[in-house]
Amino acid sequence: MSALAIFGGTKLRDRPFPAYRVMGPAEADAAKRVVESGVLSKFLGTWHEDFWGGPEVRAFEAAWATEYDAAHALSVNSATSGLYAAVGAAGVGPGDEVVVSPYTMSASAAAALVFNAVPIFADINPETYCLSADTIAAKITPRTRAIVVVHIFGQVVDMDPIMALARERNLVVIEDCAQSPSCTYKGRPVGTLGHIGVFSLNYHKHIHTGEGGVVTTNDAKFADRVALIRNHAEAVVAGKGTTDLVNMIGFNFRLGEIEAAIGRLQLAKSRPLVEARRANVAYLESRLKGLEGLRMPAVAPGASHAYYVHALSYDPRVTGVSRDLVVRALKAELPPTELREAEGPLIGQGYVKPLYLQPLYQKMIGYGLVQCPFKCPHYCGSPDYALGACPDAEKAHFETLITHELMRPGMTRADLDDVAGAFEKVWRGLPELRASEGRNAR
Numbered sequence: 001m002s003a004l005a006i007f008g009g010t011k012l013r014d015r016p017f018p019a020y021r022v023m024g025p026a027e028a029d030a031a032k033r034v035v036e037s038g039v040l041s042k043f044l045g046t047w048h049e050d051f052w053g054g055p056e057v058r059a060f061e062a063a064w065a066t067e068y069d070a071a072h073a074l075s076v077n078s079a080t081s082g083l084y085a086a087v088g089a090a091g092v093g094p095g096d097e098v099v100v101s102p103y104t105m106s107a108s109a110a111a112a113l114v115f116n117a118v119p120i121f122a123d124i125n126p127e128t129y130c131l132s133a134d135t136i137a138a139k140i141t142p143r144t145r146a147i148v149v150v151h152i153f154g155q156v157v158d159m160d161p162i163m164a165l166a167r168e169r170n171l172v173v174i175e176d177c178a179q180s181p182s183c184t185y186k187g188r189p190v191g192t193l194g195h196i197g198v199f200s201l202n203y204h205k206h207i208h209t210g211e212g213g214v215v216t217t218n219d220a221k222f223a224d225r226v227a228l229i230r231n232h233a234e235a236v237v238a239g240k241g242t243t244d245l246v247n248m249i250g251f252n253f254r255l256g257e258i259e260a261a262i263g264r265l266q267l268a269k270s271r272p273l274v275e276a277r278r279a280n281v282a283y284l285e286s287r288l289k290g291l292e293g294l295r296m297p298a299v300a301p302g303a304s305h306a307y308y309v310h311a312l313s314y315d316p317r318v319t320g321v322s323r324d325l326v327v328r329a330l331k332a333e334l335p336p337t338e339l340r341e342a343e344g345p346l347i348g349q350g351y352v353k354p355l356y357l358q359p360l361y362q363k364m365i366g367y368g369l370v371q372c373p374f375k376c377p378h379y380c381g382s383p384d385y386a387l388g389a390c391p392d393a394e395k396a397h398f399e400t401l402i403t404h405e406l407m408r409p410g411m412t413r414a415d416l417d418d419v420a421g422a423f424e425k426v427w428r429g430l431p432e433l434r435a436s437e438g439r440n441a442r
């Protein structure tokens, strides 16, 4: 009879961890106020004062611009929409390539496809899980138009060398800040480190409005083009006198007034909520950092971290036990989290499969059955989507990365002690895990 729950021992904890709750009475009041006003949206898809949206949208955008020290902040109904608008605003089109990380949520790469361009995946830096100037440079061709960098897990990308490369090659840099609100790089907020930044307000994120997003930029031309793509550009350009018609095929990416009113209140909570995560992570790391074969996430010099997830690097060569078995043993010790019971314990193996391994890229079927944009007659490149294309992303995903969300605000010191206790218990049981894997291998 073993002590480890995976071998039938008693679980370290049964009682669920507390939910992450960020909505309060002020948000409820704001929603009620907007509903009672009768104005749930005020956007007009023509060239008119209301092209810019209603009072809540504008107040939210002004507050966001101030918080992020951005000349322009434009709300959208998701970060996915924001990424599409950003890539469209950058003038990306058929025949172009966009360099992007494979280790991110699918929309970071799909944004290129929407404008008939081809995503080219550059490898991650295994310390930060983000793109680096070197991995990007290796993928630049005469067809490259833009780069989408992702501050993945809340780790801010080392931007200076990337911006130097972009200047040299005349490329537009889009920052996917969905996982990194309230972060800075060398004292400057994320979102305007590149040319265009995109934030998410979906309900998984640090702060949210159910669904929503924000695009930031210091460039008036990009702001103008994002606003058009957000709101039926094709119907607006004539009245507005816009002559650059590239990608002026409008979508409806507009955020509602209720979400904007809630968003303004959420924005005010962003820094304290991110600080609380940092404090929880600091405590957890003080407990975990001595465990053999386990490395805490690096915070790059000059950068800050928002800990959307806590990304631990595990070295199976040190412990002699595979990452997958260690994670299964941890899951067996831990309870689920309230409101997300169906997901089981919020700890897992890797993050998302490197994107080029999705069917979309493996089969290269996008628009129609003619394989556009991958085999578009205007495109003369040949992207590498084969297994092995980005070895560091694959190694992190399939072998070494452990991610968890058991550091969200709402977790008490006692809850964090249980998380650390589960790791310590599993590490004490490493000899048994080694023996069991050895048996199975024979």
Ligand SMILES: *Cc1c(COP(=O)(O)O)cnc(C)c1O
Binding pocket: 077, 078, 079, 080, 081, 104, 105, 107, 108, 150, 152, 176, 178, 179, 199, 200, 201, 202, 212, 213
């Ligand atoms: C959540 C997320 C998105 C998409 O956000 P939505 O608002 O759901 O569209 C994009 N990129 C990254 C890295 C994300 O985590």
